[in-house]
Amino acid sequence: MRLGQRFYVIEAVQGIILTSRHFFRNMGKHLAHAFGRKDARGAVTIQYPEERRPYSPRLRSLHRLVRREDGSPRCVACMMCETVCPAHCIYIVATEHPNPEIEKMPERFDIDLGKCVFCGYCVEACPEDAIRMDTGILEFAAFSRRSMIYHKDALLALEPAGKDGRPTSPIPMPANRVS
Amino acid sequence: MTATLVDLGIIFGRVAFALLFMLNASAILGWVERKQSAIMQDRIGANRASIYGFRVIGLFHPIADALKLLTKEDFMPARADRLLFKLAPFLSVFFGLVAFAAVPFGDVLLVGDREIPLQAVTLNVGILYLFAMLSLGVYGVMMAGWSSANNFALLGGQRAAALMISSEIAIGASIMGVVMVYGSLNMQDIVRAQGNPLFPAWLGGWVPAWGILTQPLAFILFLTAGIAATKRVPFDTPEGESEIIGYFVEYSGMKSGMFMMSDFLETVVIAGVTVSLFLGGWQIPYLARDGFHFPWGATLPMHQWLVAALQVTTFLVKVSVMIFFMMLIRWTLPRFRYDQAMRLGWLGLFPLSILNIVLTGLALLLLGGSRS
Numbered sequence: 148m149r150l151g152q153r154f155y156v157i158e159a160v161q162g163i164i165l166t167s168r169h170f171f172r173n174m175g176k177h178l179a180h181a182f183g184r185k186d187a188r189g190a191v192t193i194q195y196p197e198e199r200r201p202y203s204p205r206l207r208s209l210h211r212l213v214r215r216e217d218g219s220p221r222c223v224a225c226m227m228c229e230t231v232c233p234a235h236c237i238y239i240v241a242t243e244h245p246n247p248e249i250e251k252m253p254e255r256f257d258i259d260l261g262k263c264v265f266c267g268y269c270v271e272a273c274p275e276d277a278i279r280m281d282t283g284i285l286e287f288a289a290f291s292r293r294s295m296i297y298h299k300d301a302l303l304a305l306e307p308a309g310k311d312g313r314p315t316s317p318i319p320m321p322a323n324r325v326s
Numbered sequence: 327m328t329a330t331l332v333d334l335g336i337i338f339g340r341v342a343f344a345l346l347f348m349l350n351a352s353a354i355l356g357w358v359e360r361k362q363s364a365i366m367q368d369r370i371g372a373n374r375a376s377i378y379g380f381r382v383i384g385l386f387h388p389i390a391d392a393l394k395l396l397t398k399e400d401f402m403p404a405r406a407d408r409l410l411f412k413l414a415p416f417l418s419v420f421f422g423l424v425a426f427a428a429v430p431f432g433d434v435l436l437v438g439d440r441e442i443p444l445q446a447v448t449l450n451v452g453i454l455y456l457f458a459m460l461s462l463g464v465y466g467v468m469m470a471g472w473s474s475a476n477n478f479a480l481l482g483g484q485r486a487a488a489l490m491i492s493s494e495i496a497i498g499a500s501i502m503g504v505v506m507v508y509g510s511l512n513m514q515d516i517v518r519a520q521g522n523p524l525f526p527a528w529l530g531g532w533v534p535a536w537g538i539l540t541q542p543l544a545f546i547l548f549l550t551a552g553i554a555a556t557k558r559v560p561f562d563t564p565e566g567e568s569e570i571i572g573y574f575v576e577y578s579g580m581k582s583g584m585f586m587m588s589d590f591l592e593t594v595v596i597a598g599v600t601v602s603l604f605l606g607g608w609q610i611p612y613l614a615r616d617g618f619h620f621p622w623g624a625t626l627p628m629h630q631w632l633v634a635a636l637q638v639t640t641f642l643v644k645v646s647v648m649i650f651f652m653m654l655i656r657w658t659l660p661r662f663r664y665d666q667a668m669r670l671g672w673l674g675l676f677p678l679s680i681l682n683i684v685l686t687g688l689a690l691l692l693l694g695g696s697r698s
Contacts, residue, residue: 163654163658166366166657167654170365173368194370
């Protein structure tokens with residue numbers, strides 16, 4: 148330690164000057180904000196549920212199943228995503244599509260978000276671009292493991308996030324998830 | 327008969343003012359601490375507690391905290407000493423509360439033929455009383471450490487005792503310099519003497535003889551030792567909330583809250599004493615009992631009620647500024663290690679305060695007499 152640091156007092160005073168400079172600068176900005184200058188921000192805090200940090204367009208958030216024009220899933224139940232999934236969290240049961248030109252469609256498409264590791268391999272593997280992770284929804288906590296499982300209908304109902312990354316569709320409530 | 331009743335009422339009012347000031351200050355200090363630290367660290371701080379959507383910059387948080395603490399389980403370890411375990415937090419808070427009684431918050435108020443001193447209790451030995459109450463406060467802490475039947479609590483209590491002894495010697499010795507300069511143990515007299523001019527008239531009598539000017543070294547020593555006596559952060563070895571756990575490990579609910587509260591009470595007491603001894607207490611420069619008397623000859627007569635109100639406000643403002651400063655220190659400096667705190671107390675503060683007494687004595691001998 149330098150001699151000045153050994154005496155502690157000088158360092159302590161410097162620290163107090165630093166913290167009080169922060170205090171008075173931020174306090175001035177808070178006061179300016181309170182008296183109408185809405186661009187003055189005394190803190191770097193983002194008040195989360197009301198304010199959101201802008202998300203990157205590459206953010207991997209809650210999955211959604213892309214719909215065809217008639218509303219049926221674009222998914223053809225090829226099982227690619229189920230195969231590639233390192234967490235084994237996707238479960239698909241295939242069925243016949245009413246349209247004879249389309250071979251199959253999923254009867255069940257379950258994603259267990261309690262297991263999902265959000266690697267995005269399912270999105271990469273999909274040959275039909277039928278599954279995407281662009282909803283911007285990050286808040287899907289639940290009180291039971293069972294209600295962490297998302298079914299086809301809930302996944303089909305989701306919409307992509309807006310330009311700033313804000314979710315445009317509501318978070319599916321656990322009541323809608325359990326079949 | 328009525329006269330005694332009126333006197334009783336006046337005494338009751340004085341005590342109630344000091345008591346309510348302390349209780350409210352300790353409740354609000356929790357909020358002040360959270361908000362001030364947040365603003366210092368570029369954060370916003372607690373602002374979520376709301377009543378019908380009104381948040382009032384987080385001022386409901388002390389109420390929410392108290393409600394939470396009161397409704398929590400009040401746990402006591404099976405092998406704890408029942409009486410001491412329950413007594414300890416009350417003792418801590420009690421000595422914190424009563425210590426403020428000796429601090430004057432205003433000059434004398436003349437109502438009819440009565441002289442009402444604006445001080446909870448007029449004590450000729452105010453400083454000794456205060457010193458005693460500050461020292462007794464550690465008994466609650468030591469009792470908590472002992473009675474919890476927990477080794478870590480016991481170690482925390484022992485650290486608290488060691489820190490208290492090393493700091494209270496410096497407190498006592500640094501106060502002695504002030505007592506020598508103003509020639510009184512009565513805090514009201516000391517505050518009153520600080521209104522006199524510092525220099526004789528031929529040097530220009532416009533600087534008031536505040537303690538920080540007559541005893542600058544004692545001010546720094548007292549403030550350092552006083553912060554150590556509050557057991558708050560640079561000297562929080564007894565508590566070590568973040569990791570080493572201290573004397574209140576086994577306490578829960580409001581009893582734990584009372585230990586936190588006693589820390590805040592001690593902060594207010596130390597701030598009040600520092601203001602009274604070194605920053606002129608309720609004094610506003612040039613304000614006498616009948617109005618302003620400026621050194622250049624001008625006068626501004628005022629009613630004594632206005633003067634008293636100004637004095638009490640000044641005292642409260644000074645105490646708030648002092649508390650702000652102590653909070654600033656608490657949120658700036660990291661904790662002293664146990665041996666560093668001991669070394670600072672015994673090899674730093676204590677010899678320096680003795681040196682201060684010697685220097686003060688020499689100065690008084692050469693310059694002639696105390697300023698009472």
